[in-house]
Amino acid sequence: MITTMRFVATCSAVAPALLALLWLSAVRASASAAAASAPNIVFILADDLGWGDVSWHNDQVVSPNMQQLVDTGVQLEQSYVQPLCTPSRSAFLTGLYPYRLGRQGPPLADLTPTGLSLDHTLLPERLSQLGYATHMIGKWHLGFCNWAYTPIARGFDTQYGYLLGSESHFNHTVGNGYDFRDQMEPEFTANGTYGTHLFADRAVRIIEEHQGSDQPFFLYLALQNVHLPLEVPDEYLVHYPEDLDENRRVLLGMVTALDEAVGRVVQALKDTGLYDNSVIVFSSDNGGVGKESNLPLRGAKGSVWEGGTRAAGFVHSPLLQGTPRVHSGLMHITDWYNTFLALAGESVLPDNDGFNQWDSLVNPSVASPRTSFFYNLDYEGEEGMLGALRLQDHKLVITKRRDLVPGKETEPWLFNLIEDPNETINLVEVEPGLAMAMQVLMLEELQNVVPKDQPEADPAGDPSNWGGVWTPGWCDVP
C-alpha cells in the first residue's frame, strides 16, 4: 500500500506518456511474477576491475569461469556505473543517482563521519519486504560511523566482510585497525586468510543453507578483487608469463582468483539445485586505475570517461532466452534496483532513476527502455570532473568548473559513442545544436544536485579508541 501511495503521489509530476509506460511495466511485472516463483538473485560486484581485465575483452586474461558464464549468458556491453566505489554502491542500493544523495564526490574516507543517506529504503530492505532472505558479503564502503549506516541496519539479514574501502587482503587491516566482521561482530579468525577465499567460502555456505528452502534469497557479493593492495596467493600467478610486468602479473592473478570465486558460487548453486531459478549478475563498480587496464577505452577510475564508467559485466541465468547474446542496450547501475524488484514480484515499481531492464535482458527482441543517463553531475569538478550526459548515441562531457550558462562556457566534448567508443573525435563544432541542447539538459538537472555530504574527518573513529578495530559508534545521524 505504501508503494501504491507513493506511486499516486508522484503521478501528478509525471508526463502522461511516461505514466502509461509505468502502468504497462507494472502490469507486465505482476503477470510474470504470477507465472514463476521469485528467483534467487546473486549480484557480484568486482572492485576496480578494468574493461580490459576480463577474458572476453582481452585474451591474455585467465577467467575461464566467467568466460563460460558469458558464453552461455548475456554479455553486457553498455552497462554503466559511477566513476568511483562509494557512488556506484550508493546508486546500486538506492536506484538513485549519487548526486541526489550527496555522494557524487570522492569515496568515503576512513574517518569521514557520515554514510549513505538514511532517507531512502535500500534494495535489500525492499526485497526483504517481498519475502527474500538478504545476504551481504565483502566490502561495504557506505559508512559505518553510526550503527544505523551498517549493513544489517540497512536491510541485510546477514553480513560478512569489511566496512571500509580497501584493506590488506590477508590480515584485513586498514591503517592501524582491523576491519573484518561476521554479523557485525569482529571476526579475528579471518586474519591470515585471503579475503576472496573467505568471501567465496561464505557465499557457498549461504547457498548450501538455502538448499531445499522455499524462501528466495538475494546475495550481494562485493568482492575486494582487484582493488589495491596488489596481493594474491602465488598459485594464481602461474597462469601468466614471468616476463610480464610484476605488478600487472599480480593484478592478473587477482582476476583469476576472483574468477575462481565466481566459479565456486555458480557450482554451489548447481550442487544445491538452486541454479535453475537463479539470476547471476556480474559487474565492476568502476573502471580500473593503476595496474588495471581499460583499453581501448579512454580514461580510468575517477573520471567520467568511458574507461571509468563502462563496466565489464554479464547476466547469466537459465531463465534468459536466446543465449549466448551480446546485449548492447543502454544500462546504468541504478537500473538493478527496479529490475530486481520486478524479478521479486513487486507490481508497482518505485519512481527513481532506474529502469526495469528485465524484459530487455531476458528477451532478445526487447530493446532497453533507457535512452539516456547522467554519468555524474556536480557543481565543482574535482580533477577537472564536472559531469557528463549520455543521450542515445551521444555523450557530452564537461570537465571544468563553469557556470553552465549556455554560450558562456569554454569548450566541452561531444562524442558519438557508437561510431567513436574511445572518445577521440570532439563533435562540438560539428554538431553545436546538439551540444547546446545536451548542455541545457545538464543545466536543468543541476537543480537536483544536492551538496556533497563530506564532513571533516573525525579522529573519534580512530581504531586506537576502539581496541584496534574499526568500530561504529562515533557519529550522530541527522
Ligand SMILES: *[C@@H]1O[C@H](CO)[C@@H](O)[C@H](O)[C@H]1NC(C)=O
Ligand atoms: C598487514 O599486511 C600489510 C600488507 O598488506 C602490511 O603492510 C601490514 O604491516 C600488515 N599488518 C599487520 C598488523 O600484520
Ligand SMILES: *[C@@H]1O[C@H](CO)[C@@H](O)[C@H](O)[C@H]1NC(C)=O
Ligand atoms: C593478525 O596476525 C598477525 C600475524 O600473526 C598478527 O601480527 C596480527 O596482530 C594479527 N591481527 C590481529 C588483529 O589480531
